[in-house]
Amino acid sequence: MVRVKGWTRHCVTAFALAIVLMPTFASAQENNDGSPVGSIFKRVVLDPTTYAPAAIAYDATMRDWNTSQPFFRNGYFERNERFTLSGLPNDRPVSYDAGRRRILSDAFVTVEMSLINNVSSQVFERVLIDRYPNKRTLVRTLGWIERSAFASLMAYHLSAQHYRQATANQAQALQMGFK
DSSP: OOOOOHHHHHHHHHHHHHHHHSOOOOOSSOOTTOOHHHHHHHHHHHOGGGTHHHHHHHHHHHHHHHHHHHHHHTTOOBSOGGGBSSSSSSBOBOOHHHHHHHHHHHHHHHHHHHHHHHHHHHHHHHHHHHHOGGGHHHHHHHHHHHHHHHHHHHHHHHHHHHHHHHHHHHHHHHHHTOO
């Protein structure tokens, strides 16, 4: 999982909030979306691309974690250093609950990253629509494409290897007779 350092994440979040709270440019035509902050908030909260990458990554990582448990019960070590007691690869794994908490924590970080992307995308859309009110559909379409592409790439990056590993774990456990 790609991690954003704490201070960097806080700076980006503060920047995104500052942009949201800035008054948007006045347009020649009246905008019927309501307040800029309320409109942006509603669009981000109701947008599935805000949550999908975290849900997919959580599912993939939990499948990997769950299918690894039979191996751990039979004395095998964990290769991923994030899930070992020492923090080094190929060591004893953390408890099931500790692993689950780490996976859930990763999901919240993923939601934060999606929120930052979606808020900035919605702010940018709002500014463009205010500036080019006759291009509203084009701006909304391009925004949806950007958010969908970001969510798809993020979900793939965070989940593909875990799904592959879970499938391999299941096949190997079946071959070895683990339950």
